[in-house]
Amino acid sequence: MASASPASPEPPGADTNARPATEPPAEPPAEAPAGAPTEPGTLVRLDGTVLDRSRPALCADDLGVLRGDGVFEALLVTDGRPVLLREHLDRLARSAAALGLRPPEPSAWERCLAAAIARHGGGDAYARLVLTRGRESGGPATGYALVDPLPATTLRARADGIRVLTLTRGTVTLPPGRAPWLLHGAKSLSYAVNMAAQRWARAHDAEDVIFLAEDGMVLEGPTSAVLLARGDRLLSPPPELGILPSIALGALFAEAAERGRHCAYARLTAEDLHGGDGLWLVSSVRLAARVRALDGADLPPGPHHDAVAALLHAACRNPAADRPHRP
Numbered sequence: 001m002a003s004a005s006p007a008s009p010e011p012p013g014a015d016t017n018a019r020p021a022t023e024p025p026a027e028p029p030a031e032a033p034a035g036a037p038t039e040p041g042t043l044v045r046l047d048g049t050v051l052d053r054s055r056p057a058l059c060a061d062d063l064g065v066l067r068g069d070g071v072f073e074a075l076l077v078t079d080g081r082p083v084l085l086r087e088h089l090d091r092l093a094r095s096a097a098a099l100g101l102r103p104p105e106p107s108a109w110e111r112c113l114a115a116a117i118a119r120h121g122g123g124d125a126y127a128r129l130v131l132t133r134g135r136e137s138g139g140p141a142t143g144y145a146l147v148d149p150l151p152a153t154t155l156r157a158r159a160d161g162i163r164v165l166t167l168t169r170g171t172v173t174l175p176p177g178r179a180p181w182l183l184h185g186a187k188s189l190s191y192a193v194n195m196a197a198q199r200w201a202r203a204h205d206a207e208d209v210i211f212l213a214e215d216g217m218v219l220e221g222p223t224s225a226v227l228l229a230r231g232d233r234l235l236s237p238p239p240e241l242g243i244l245p246s247i248a249l250g251a252l253f254a255e256a257a258e259r260g261r262h263c264a265y266a267r268l269t270a271e272d273l274h275g276g277d278g279l280w281l282v283s284s285v286r287l288a289a290r291v292r293a294l295d296g297a298d299l300p301p302g303p304h305h306d307a308v309a310a311l312l313h314a315a316c317r318n319p320a321a322d323r324p325h326r327p
């Protein structure tokens with residue numbers, strides 16, 4: 001594989017986000033004319049250029065495409081404002097560092113995301129920040145923000161809950177730091193396995209998945225953290241198991257703790273999930289989706305569902321800036 005150049009944000013004014021600044025454009029840039037519709041969502045490069053979502057924006061040899069070699073964040077926008085943005089930018093920087101990518105300045109992401117949200121037209125939305133290693137032939141990193149309407153499946157999962165299967169991830173749990181190349185805890189672009197697991201669920205009368213390690217420990221969903229109520233306690237598998245530290249779950253735990261509720265990271269088995277008092281998949285965009293059936297067995301709502309939804313709603317309230325920083 002060609003060695004990629006050190007990652008850095010593309011210089012302001014570069015013609016495309018994925019081409020060395022000195023190279024002439026191979027085709028006209030896909031920049032959106034002022035006022036042009038950008039359905040179905042908006043796309044803004046890290047240098048602030050607004051692009052037309054209906055036109056190609058990446059080079060075919062972008063390492064994000066060829067290798068899944070990059071990182072991303074997915075976050076909620078409410079009333080036109082990104083929720084828990086600082087936490088997402090911190091995690092993006094940690095993920096980038098894990099891949100040896102130099103993260104762009106947070107202010108560059110803030111400007112680019114603000115432009116994408118403004119163009120989207122305010123309200124609630126689904127935002128993604130993407131950073132790849134750039135082209136295989138070298139040059140700057142590729143960075144952009146996408147903003148889309150909240151998917152109907154997301155809204156349905158919040159309202160109606162989801163049916164979930166437990167599936168093995170085929171992994172064993174390693175001590176933290178033992179194998180940094182596995183990128184545990186980094187939100188990399190390599191989600192093909194996670195998407196395959198969700199397709200498997202859909203083909204087997206379910207909507208989502210909870211991954212188990214080979215020793216039976218509960219890990220996480222393909223795009224979510226697992227939250228279990230047991231009595232009055234709210235429990236979730238610890239990040240030391242090599243899972244992604246969930247920002248929504250961290251915010252929910254902080255909010256719950258402020259209100260005197262007991263919450264903790266704890267090792268859980270599939271049996272624990274069946275025997276609890278409520279089970280949810282939690283993530284920044286979908287928020288809390290109640291698991292209403294697990295491996296084909298119905299799970300009753302339990303007494304905590306409204307409280308969990310309210311805690312998450314409060315944890316994700318805007319303005320995010322007035323909230324204490326959470327690592």
Ligand SMILES: Cc1ncc(COP(=O)(O)O)c(C=O)c1O
Nearest residue numbers: 223224225244246247248283284
């Ligand atoms: C693998 C994985 N775990 C957990 C989560 C939940 O993380 P967050 O609450 O930061 O959205 C996600 C979110 O997409 C994820 O992809």
